[in-house]
Amino acid sequence: MKKRFRSTNPVVVGLATGLYPFLYNYYSNFTLVDSLGQLCFFVAFFLLVPVAINICIKIASKKIPFVAKNYILLLTLSNLVGFASLLTFSILGPKKKIILLVIVLVFLLALLLKKQLKKIIFLQYLLALIVAFQLGFYIINNLNFSTQWKQLPDTILEAKFKKKPNVYIIQPDGYANANMLKKPPYAIDNSAFENFLSENNFKIYPNFRSNYSNTVTSNSSMFAMKHHYYKNPKPSSKEAFGLRKSIAGNNATLSIFNENGYKTSLLIESPYLIVNRPKLGYDYSSIAYNNLSFLSRGFDMNVNVVAEMEKAIVANKDQTNFYFVEKILPGHIPVSKSGSEGKEIERENYIDNLEKANVWLRQMITLITENDPSALVVIVADHGGYVGFNYTGELKRKVKNATLVNSIFAATLAIRWPNNEVPEFDTDLKTNVNLFRILFSYLAQEPTYRNQLEDDGSFLIVSQDVPFGVYEVIDGNGTFVFNKVSF
Structure with a gap:
């Protein structure tokens, strides 16, 4: 009985529901969700809400016989439906019709997998661990926080307008x-x-x-x-x-x-x-x-x-x-x-x-x-x-x-x-x-x-046919060129 309680802890299952979609959302859309306000919202949306739902199911199982009898099934439904819908949002955004279709399909699947909840939770935490490493690697290696490129070479910031239309x-x-x-x-x-x-x-x-x-x-x-x-x-x-x-x-x-x-x-x-x-x-x-x-x-x-x-x-x-x-x-x-x-x-x-x-x-x-x-x-x-x-x-x-x-x-x-x-x-x-x-x-x-x-050049990031890099493709005179930019 003690083992069953641990494996179906509402907090453990709830975090498994949203952790991978949460991390994947940041990995795939980082520059769209990089504010503190969004972080707080997504912690609640992806993590706290699933945990709260599962806690409610746990409380109800102590008072309602039907919930107590079907506790594992309801927990499995909560987990898989939440996981699938949150992951769909992370990939496609708030596409309501697609998310609804996913919910229906996963709901039917969950009915068949209620005895596999332990394995499902293990897999979800494993996926979360993998994407956590990917996200960390991405932040360390790809996020250039430097603002030096914005530094202006003259006093134009002190410009005083003589015309003010x-x-x-x-x-x-x-x-x-x-x-x-x-x-x-x-x-x-x-x-x-x-x-x-x-x-x-x-x-x-x-x-x-x-x-x-x-x-x-x-x-x-x-x-x-x-x-x-x-x-x-x-x-x-x-x-x-x-x-x-x-x-x-x-x-x-x-x-x-x-x-x-x-x-x-x-x-x-x-x-x-x-x-x-x-x-x-x-x-x-x-x-x-x-x-x-x-x-x-x-x-x-x-x-x-x-x-x-x-x-x-x-x-x-x-x-x-x-x-x-x-x-x-x-x-x-x-x-x-x-x-x-x-x-x-x-x-x-x-x-x-x-x-x-x-x-x-x-x-x-x-x-x-x-x-x-x-x-x-x-x-x-x-x-x-x-x-x-x-x-x-x-x-x-x-x-x-x-x-x-x-x-x-x-x-x-x-x-x-x-x-x-x-x-x-x-x-x-x-x-x-x-x-x-x-x-x-x-x-x-x-x-x-x-x-x-x-310089009036125009630039592209090119990743195929040539070594990856930024290339000038039109020079300051408007001539078609193909010169790799050195940093």
């Missing part, structure tokens, strides 16, 4: 630049929207491009005005640690705006950039943390940022403002091979999404220009749309086609300069990393800030 940075995700859209593999006639921009006094920069291949890596470099080169990744690296905090948290760009008396606002439709809950560097966010689920993977909300902007323009009319506005359109082709319908169909999908992005941009631009005609308005994408690839994962190989490389990085840029006074040095606007340095040169009327422009 409201500044709007509008980012349509994955919107390719004007020249790339005209050519294969895009081959899209976007002239109607380009005419709209011109009629509203926007200057289009047709060959602008990003330095990095995705939203987080591109925007973190843009706001820091520095290259990070993916923070010297290792072959087993996933997303570089700390880059999200360099976008939504305090960064050089926000610091400069704050020092010049600007209110800063982050208007985002989804919590993708703040899913790991960094300490916000903005004065206002369209998504408050108390409305953000701890279970979020970044795309489970849809805030109307046009409506948010309407409210902000009224509320902030008596002060100078900086807005960063993000829209997840037109986006890019699917990440995985399994999610792709092939490059031709994905191109058609991109065209549909581009039209939706144009409708949204017209609304946003009209709203801003009618209410704030002297504003500095910048439309800048984070990267291209990857059209011509079957899925984005193909960039892990050495891409030998210059057109496809350009499809990754070709990013739209259009600027409405106040009073249509375009500075002569706007020829320096080539890539995202130097965008804010050039804007601050304009606002502060300080030409020396342009003496420290970063």
Whole structure:
């Protein structure tokens, strides 16, 4: 009897239920769940809740004959159903229908395995031990906590603006630049929207491009005005640690705006950039943390940022403002091979999404220009749309086609300069990393800030066909190259 009690201890079984899914969640999604608040929540969600459920079953077994008779079965059901559903969440996120299906299937399986509970618990603890070693190894070998890459070489942090218009940075995700859209593999006639921009006094920069291949890596470099080169990744690296905090948290760009008396606002439709809950560097966010689920993977909300902007323009009319506005359109082709319908169909999908992005941009631009005609308005994408690839994962190989490389990085840029006074040095606007340095040169009327422009190269992490590493694939002159970056 004593042996049975030990093997069915509700705490032991409860911890076995959630420990492996808990550790796996951190191993596979570390940069999405690296805040203290999330750690506390997940300890409760993965570990304390299963333990509490089992304790309730144990208490009930002493008072309810049916529970006492079926105690081992109920404990097995609690363990296996909890284990499977929590592990499914760790792998796929909060996919309710899939998790429900898993629960039904495992429930039936648990009915057959009630006599194997000891072996099941042993296996679960063994899996937890294995992933604990993997997680520890990953943290030790892959997490680069250094912030040295953010150090600026001059006094731009002390910039004093001589011009103080409201500044709007509008980012349509994955919107390719004007020249790339005209050519294969895009081959899209976007002239109607380009005419709209011109009629509203926007200057289009047709060959602008990003330095990095995705939203987080591109925007973190843009706001820091520095290259990070993916923070010297290792072959087993996933997303570089700390880059999200360099976008939504305090960064050089926000610091400069704050020092010049600007209110800063982050208007985002989804919590993708703040899913790991960094300490916000903005004065206002369209998504408050108390409305953000701890279970979020970044795309489970849809805030109307046009409506948010309407409210902000009224509320902030008596002060100078900086807005960063993000829209997840037109986006890019699917990440995985399994999610792709092939490059031709994905191109058609991109065209549909581009039209939706144009409708949204017209609304946003009209709203801003009618209410704030002297504003500095910048439309800048984070990267291209990857059209011509079957899925984005193909960039892990050495891409030998210059057109496809350009499809990754070709990013739209259009600027409405106040009073249509375009500075002569706007020829320096080539890539995202130097965008804010050039804007601050304009606002502060300080030409020396342009003496420290970063290299305009574009970089990829390549892990197949060549030795693993970061490679420059477009140089500062816009030429297709393939040079490994040395650290």
